[in-house]
Amino acid sequence: MSNETAGAEHAAEGGGLVFHPMDQFIVRPLFGDTIAWYTPTNVTLWMGLSILAIVVLLVLSTSKRAIVPSRGQSIAELAYGFVYKMVEDVAGKDGVKYFPYIMTLFMFIVCANFLGLLPMSFTTTSHIAVTAVMAMAVFLTVTILGFYLNGFGFLNIFWIKQAPLVLRPILALIEIISYFVRPVSHSIRLAGNMMAGHAVIKVFAGFAAVAAIAPVSIAAISAIYALEVLVSFIQAYVFAILTCVYLKDALHPHH
Protein backbone atom coordinates (compact mmCIF):
# COMPACT_ATOMS: atom_id res chain seq x y z
CA MET A 1 0.00 0.00 0.00
CA SER A 2 1.53 3.31 -1.05
CA ASN A 3 0.48 5.48 1.84
CA GLU A 4 3.82 7.15 2.46
CA THR A 5 2.85 9.96 0.10
CA ALA A 6 -0.65 10.12 1.60
CA GLY A 7 0.86 10.59 5.06
CA ALA A 8 3.21 13.30 3.87
CA GLU A 9 0.39 15.15 2.12
CA HIS A 10 -1.74 14.86 5.22
CA ALA A 11 0.97 16.28 7.46
CA ALA A 12 1.56 19.12 4.99
CA GLU A 13 -2.10 20.17 5.13
CA GLY A 14 -1.60 21.28 8.72
CA GLY A 15 -5.00 20.64 10.31
CA GLY A 16 -6.13 17.29 11.64
CA LEU A 17 -3.78 14.50 12.58
CA VAL A 18 -0.06 15.20 12.66
CA PHE A 19 0.71 11.64 11.55
CA HIS A 20 -1.24 9.37 9.29
CA PRO A 21 -2.85 6.41 11.10
CA MET A 22 -1.66 4.01 8.38
CA ASP A 23 1.98 5.13 8.57
CA GLN A 24 2.74 2.41 11.13
CA PHE A 25 2.28 -0.30 8.49
CA ILE A 26 4.96 0.94 6.10
CA VAL A 27 7.70 -1.62 5.45
CA ARG A 28 11.08 0.07 5.95
CA PRO A 29 14.54 -1.44 5.47
CA LEU A 30 16.59 -1.50 8.67
CA PHE A 31 19.78 -0.34 6.88
CA GLY A 32 19.95 1.76 3.70
CA ASP A 33 17.06 2.77 1.50
CA THR A 34 16.42 0.09 -1.12
CA ILE A 35 14.37 -3.05 -0.55
CA ALA A 36 15.45 -6.26 -2.28
CA TRP A 37 14.32 -9.77 -1.39
CA TYR A 38 17.28 -10.22 1.01
CA THR A 39 17.01 -6.81 2.75
CA PRO A 40 16.34 -7.04 6.49
CA THR A 41 13.28 -4.84 7.10
CA ASN A 42 11.18 -4.10 10.16
CA VAL A 43 8.92 -7.00 9.11
CA THR A 44 11.77 -9.52 9.25
CA LEU A 45 13.01 -8.02 12.52
CA TRP A 46 9.66 -8.44 14.30
CA MET A 47 9.06 -11.86 12.73
CA GLY A 48 12.44 -12.94 14.07
CA LEU A 49 11.59 -11.50 17.47
CA SER A 50 8.31 -13.41 17.60
CA ILE A 51 10.11 -16.65 16.74
CA LEU A 52 12.63 -15.82 19.46
CA ALA A 53 9.74 -15.30 21.89
CA ILE A 54 8.31 -18.72 21.00
CA VAL A 55 11.72 -20.37 21.50
CA VAL A 56 12.16 -18.67 24.87
CA LEU A 57 8.66 -19.64 25.97
CA LEU A 58 8.47 -23.21 24.69
CA VAL A 59 12.10 -24.38 24.80
CA LEU A 60 14.03 -22.43 27.43
CA SER A 61 11.30 -22.14 30.06
CA THR A 62 10.41 -25.85 29.87
CA SER A 63 14.00 -27.11 29.71
CA LYS A 64 14.11 -27.84 33.47
CA ARG A 65 10.98 -30.03 33.29
CA ALA A 66 10.19 -29.17 36.89
CA ILE A 67 7.38 -31.08 38.61
CA VAL A 68 6.27 -27.84 40.22
CA PRO A 69 6.38 -25.62 37.11
CA SER A 70 7.75 -22.10 37.06
CA ARG A 71 5.62 -19.30 35.63
CA GLY A 72 7.08 -19.69 32.14
CA GLN A 73 6.70 -23.43 32.18
CA SER A 74 3.07 -23.27 33.26
CA ILE A 75 2.28 -20.80 30.46
CA ALA A 76 3.94 -23.14 27.95
CA GLU A 77 2.04 -26.13 29.36
CA LEU A 78 -1.24 -24.19 29.28
CA ALA A 79 -0.68 -23.19 25.64
CA TYR A 80 0.19 -26.77 24.68
CA GLY A 81 -2.83 -28.22 26.46
CA PHE A 82 -5.14 -25.56 25.07
CA VAL A 83 -4.16 -26.17 21.44
CA TYR A 84 -4.07 -29.96 21.89
CA LYS A 85 -7.60 -30.01 23.29
CA MET A 86 -8.81 -27.73 20.48
CA VAL A 87 -7.37 -30.02 17.78
CA GLU A 88 -8.79 -33.10 19.49
CA ASP A 89 -12.26 -31.57 19.93
CA VAL A 90 -12.64 -30.06 16.47
CA ALA A 91 -10.64 -32.29 14.11
CA GLY A 92 -11.16 -35.55 15.99
CA LYS A 93 -8.76 -38.20 17.29
CA ASP A 94 -7.07 -38.76 13.93
CA GLY A 95 -6.51 -35.03 13.54
CA VAL A 96 -4.05 -35.11 16.46
CA LYS A 97 -1.38 -36.23 13.96
CA TYR A 98 -1.42 -32.70 12.55
CA PHE A 99 -1.21 -31.03 15.98
CA PRO A 100 2.40 -29.73 15.51
CA TYR A 101 1.37 -27.75 12.43
CA ILE A 102 -1.55 -26.08 14.18
CA MET A 103 0.51 -25.43 17.31
CA THR A 104 3.17 -23.74 15.15
CA LEU A 105 0.58 -21.54 13.42
CA PHE A 106 -1.12 -20.62 16.69
CA MET A 107 2.07 -19.78 18.58
CA PHE A 108 3.49 -17.72 15.70
CA ILE A 109 0.30 -15.69 15.25
CA VAL A 110 -0.26 -15.14 18.96
CA CYS A 111 3.36 -14.03 19.52
CA ALA A 112 3.35 -11.76 16.46
CA ASN A 113 0.04 -10.20 17.55
CA PHE A 114 1.17 -9.61 21.13
CA LEU A 115 4.56 -8.20 20.09
CA GLY A 116 2.73 -5.91 17.68
CA LEU A 117 0.88 -4.38 20.63
CA LEU A 118 4.11 -2.96 22.06
CA PRO A 119 4.39 0.76 21.36
CA MET A 120 6.65 1.59 18.33
CA SER A 121 6.69 -2.04 17.26
CA PHE A 122 5.57 -3.47 13.95
CA THR A 123 2.65 -5.90 13.59
CA THR A 124 3.76 -8.48 11.04
CA THR A 125 0.32 -10.12 10.96
CA SER A 126 -1.28 -6.84 9.82
CA HIS A 127 0.14 -7.42 6.34
CA ILE A 128 -1.88 -9.54 3.94
CA ALA A 129 1.38 -10.75 2.38
CA VAL A 130 2.20 -12.50 5.67
CA THR A 131 -1.23 -13.92 6.47
CA ALA A 132 -1.95 -14.92 2.86
CA VAL A 133 1.11 -17.18 2.85
CA MET A 134 -0.12 -18.92 6.00
CA ALA A 135 -3.69 -19.19 4.68
CA MET A 136 -2.57 -20.51 1.29
CA ALA A 137 -0.36 -23.06 3.05
CA VAL A 138 -3.37 -24.25 5.04
CA PHE A 139 -5.56 -24.32 1.92
CA LEU A 140 -3.03 -26.30 -0.14
CA THR A 141 -2.31 -28.68 2.77
CA VAL A 142 -5.99 -29.40 3.25
CA THR A 143 -6.71 -29.86 -0.47
CA ILE A 144 -3.69 -32.11 -1.12
CA LEU A 145 -4.28 -34.07 2.08
CA GLY A 146 -7.95 -34.53 1.23
CA PHE A 147 -7.19 -35.94 -2.22
CA TYR A 148 -4.31 -38.04 -0.85
CA LEU A 149 -6.37 -39.65 1.94
CA ASN A 150 -9.72 -40.02 0.16
CA GLY A 151 -8.94 -39.97 -3.55
CA PHE A 152 -11.84 -38.50 -5.49
CA GLY A 153 -14.08 -39.24 -2.50
CA PHE A 154 -12.87 -35.87 -1.22
CA LEU A 155 -15.28 -34.26 -3.70
CA ASN A 156 -18.10 -35.52 -1.42
CA ILE A 157 -17.73 -32.35 0.64
CA PHE A 158 -19.36 -30.52 -2.28
CA TRP A 159 -22.15 -33.10 -2.78
CA ILE A 160 -24.34 -32.97 0.31
CA LYS A 161 -26.20 -36.26 0.69
CA GLN A 162 -28.68 -34.99 3.30
CA ALA A 163 -30.14 -32.35 0.97
CA PRO A 164 -32.96 -33.12 -1.53
CA LEU A 165 -31.68 -34.16 -4.95
CA VAL A 166 -33.07 -31.04 -6.68
CA LEU A 167 -31.12 -28.72 -4.39
CA ARG A 168 -27.82 -30.60 -4.55
CA PRO A 169 -26.36 -28.99 -7.72
CA ILE A 170 -27.13 -25.49 -6.39
CA LEU A 171 -25.64 -26.37 -3.02
CA ALA A 172 -22.62 -27.87 -4.77
CA LEU A 173 -22.04 -24.59 -6.60
CA ILE A 174 -22.30 -22.61 -3.36
CA GLU A 175 -20.01 -25.07 -1.57
CA ILE A 176 -17.39 -24.85 -4.33
CA ILE A 177 -17.42 -21.03 -4.22
CA SER A 178 -17.16 -21.00 -0.43
CA TYR A 179 -14.34 -23.54 -0.60
CA PHE A 180 -12.25 -21.29 -2.83
CA VAL A 181 -13.05 -18.14 -0.82
CA ARG A 182 -11.61 -19.86 2.27
CA PRO A 183 -7.97 -18.76 1.86
CA VAL A 184 -9.12 -15.20 1.08
CA SER A 185 -11.33 -14.82 4.13
CA HIS A 186 -8.90 -16.79 6.30
CA SER A 187 -6.05 -14.35 5.57
CA ILE A 188 -8.04 -11.12 5.37
CA ARG A 189 -9.80 -11.79 8.68
CA LEU A 190 -6.51 -11.81 10.60
CA ALA A 191 -4.82 -9.00 8.66
CA GLY A 192 -7.93 -6.81 8.65
CA ASN A 193 -8.56 -7.21 12.36
CA MET A 194 -4.98 -6.38 13.29
CA MET A 195 -4.78 -3.44 10.88
CA ALA A 196 -8.16 -1.99 11.90
CA GLY A 197 -7.43 -2.19 15.63
CA HIS A 198 -4.01 -0.55 15.35
CA ALA A 199 -5.32 2.15 13.01
CA VAL A 200 -8.14 2.97 15.48
CA ILE A 201 -5.62 3.33 18.33
CA LYS A 202 -3.53 5.69 16.17
CA VAL A 203 -6.59 7.78 15.25
CA PHE A 204 -7.42 8.28 18.94
CA ALA A 205 -3.75 8.99 19.67
CA GLY A 206 -3.95 11.83 17.13
CA PHE A 207 -6.78 13.46 19.12
CA ALA A 208 -4.66 13.40 22.29
CA ALA A 209 -2.75 16.42 20.94
CA VAL A 210 -5.86 18.60 21.39
CA ALA A 211 -5.84 19.67 25.05
CA ALA A 212 -9.63 19.87 25.48
CA ILE A 213 -10.33 16.24 24.61
CA ALA A 214 -7.00 14.73 25.66
CA PRO A 215 -8.33 12.93 28.81
CA VAL A 216 -11.19 11.35 26.83
CA SER A 217 -8.78 10.33 24.10
CA ILE A 218 -6.30 8.77 26.51
CA ALA A 219 -9.09 6.86 28.28
CA ALA A 220 -10.33 5.65 24.89
CA ILE A 221 -6.82 4.50 23.93
CA SER A 222 -6.54 2.49 27.15
CA ALA A 223 -9.94 0.88 26.61
CA ILE A 224 -9.24 0.03 22.97
CA TYR A 225 -5.80 -1.28 23.91
CA ALA A 226 -7.42 -3.71 26.36
CA LEU A 227 -9.84 -4.75 23.63
CA GLU A 228 -6.93 -5.25 21.24
CA VAL A 229 -5.18 -7.61 23.68
CA LEU A 230 -8.36 -9.71 23.62
CA VAL A 231 -8.70 -9.45 19.83
CA SER A 232 -5.05 -10.48 19.34
CA PHE A 233 -5.65 -13.70 21.21
CA ILE A 234 -9.07 -14.40 19.73
CA GLN A 235 -7.86 -13.91 16.16
CA ALA A 236 -4.99 -16.36 16.69
CA TYR A 237 -7.51 -18.79 18.23
CA VAL A 238 -9.92 -18.31 15.33
CA PHE A 239 -7.15 -18.85 12.76
CA ALA A 240 -6.11 -22.07 14.47
CA ILE A 241 -9.64 -23.36 15.00
CA LEU A 242 -10.61 -22.69 11.37
CA THR A 243 -7.52 -24.64 10.32
CA CYS A 244 -8.86 -27.51 12.45
CA VAL A 245 -12.30 -27.21 10.82
CA TYR A 246 -10.78 -27.32 7.32
CA LEU A 247 -8.59 -30.24 8.38
CA LYS A 248 -11.67 -32.12 9.56
CA ASP A 249 -13.11 -31.72 6.04
CA ALA A 250 -10.00 -33.33 4.60
CA LEU A 251 -10.05 -36.19 7.11
CA HIS A 252 -13.81 -36.90 7.01
CA PRO A 253 -15.31 -35.61 3.75
CA HIS A 254 -18.58 -37.54 4.35
CA HIS A 255 -20.33 -34.84 6.37
Add this chain to the structure above:
Amino acid sequence: MEVEAATLVGDGLKYMGAGLACTGMGGAAVGVGHVVGNYLSGALRNPSAAGGQTATMFIGIAFSEALGIFSFLVALLLMFAV
Protein backbone atom coordinates in the same frame (compact mmCIF):
# COMPACT_ATOMS: atom_id res chain seq x y z
CA MET B 1 -9.55 23.33 -15.75
CA GLU B 2 -12.16 20.73 -16.59
CA VAL B 3 -9.67 17.96 -15.93
CA GLU B 4 -8.97 19.42 -12.49
CA ALA B 5 -12.67 19.59 -11.72
CA ALA B 6 -13.09 16.01 -12.87
CA THR B 7 -10.28 14.77 -10.59
CA LEU B 8 -11.76 16.72 -7.66
CA VAL B 9 -15.19 15.18 -8.25
CA GLY B 10 -13.54 11.78 -8.64
CA ASP B 11 -11.75 12.19 -5.31
CA GLY B 12 -14.97 13.22 -3.61
CA LEU B 13 -16.80 10.23 -5.01
CA LYS B 14 -13.95 8.01 -3.84
CA TYR B 15 -14.36 9.24 -0.26
CA MET B 16 -18.13 8.82 -0.53
CA GLY B 17 -17.64 5.25 -1.71
CA ALA B 18 -15.27 4.53 1.15
CA GLY B 19 -17.79 5.93 3.62
CA LEU B 20 -20.62 3.93 2.10
CA ALA B 21 -18.52 0.76 2.26
CA CYS B 22 -18.37 1.24 6.03
CA THR B 23 -22.12 0.59 6.31
CA GLY B 24 -21.20 -3.08 5.82
CA MET B 25 -19.71 -3.02 9.31
CA GLY B 26 -23.24 -2.54 10.68
CA GLY B 27 -24.24 -5.81 9.06
CA ALA B 28 -21.29 -7.60 10.63
CA ALA B 29 -22.21 -6.08 14.01
CA VAL B 30 -25.77 -7.39 13.73
CA GLY B 31 -24.45 -10.81 12.70
CA VAL B 32 -21.95 -11.12 15.55
CA GLY B 33 -24.51 -9.84 18.06
CA HIS B 34 -27.02 -12.40 16.83
CA VAL B 35 -24.55 -15.27 17.21
CA VAL B 36 -23.40 -14.28 20.70
CA GLY B 37 -26.91 -13.37 21.89
CA ASN B 38 -28.31 -16.72 20.83
CA TYR B 39 -25.33 -18.52 22.38
CA LEU B 40 -25.94 -16.68 25.65
CA SER B 41 -29.66 -17.38 25.74
CA GLY B 42 -28.96 -21.04 25.01
CA ALA B 43 -26.21 -21.14 27.62
CA LEU B 44 -28.48 -19.69 30.31
CA ARG B 45 -31.13 -22.30 29.58
CA ASN B 46 -28.67 -25.18 29.70
CA PRO B 47 -25.43 -24.07 31.37
CA SER B 48 -23.95 -27.58 31.41
CA ALA B 49 -23.88 -27.72 27.59
CA ALA B 50 -22.43 -24.20 27.22
CA GLY B 51 -18.75 -25.07 27.67
CA GLY B 52 -18.68 -27.48 24.76
CA GLN B 53 -20.14 -24.95 22.35
CA THR B 54 -17.78 -21.99 22.87
CA ALA B 55 -15.58 -23.16 19.99
CA THR B 56 -18.60 -23.34 17.69
CA MET B 57 -19.60 -19.84 18.77
CA PHE B 58 -16.16 -18.51 17.88
CA ILE B 59 -16.31 -20.19 14.46
CA GLY B 60 -19.71 -18.54 13.88
CA ILE B 61 -18.35 -15.17 14.99
CA ALA B 62 -15.37 -15.55 12.67
CA PHE B 63 -17.54 -16.32 9.66
CA SER B 64 -19.93 -13.42 10.14
CA GLU B 65 -17.14 -11.05 11.10
CA ALA B 66 -15.19 -11.83 7.92
CA LEU B 67 -17.84 -10.09 5.81
CA GLY B 68 -17.54 -6.94 7.90
CA ILE B 69 -13.78 -7.07 7.41
CA PHE B 70 -14.39 -7.35 3.64
CA SER B 71 -16.29 -4.05 3.70
CA PHE B 72 -13.46 -2.46 5.67
CA LEU B 73 -11.07 -3.77 3.05
CA VAL B 74 -13.16 -2.26 0.24
CA ALA B 75 -13.02 1.07 2.05
CA LEU B 76 -9.23 0.81 2.41
CA LEU B 77 -8.81 -0.14 -1.24
CA LEU B 78 -10.91 2.84 -2.31
CA MET B 79 -8.90 5.18 -0.11
CA PHE B 80 -5.38 4.01 -0.91
CA ALA B 81 -5.27 1.66 -3.89
CA VAL B 82 -7.81 2.91 -6.48
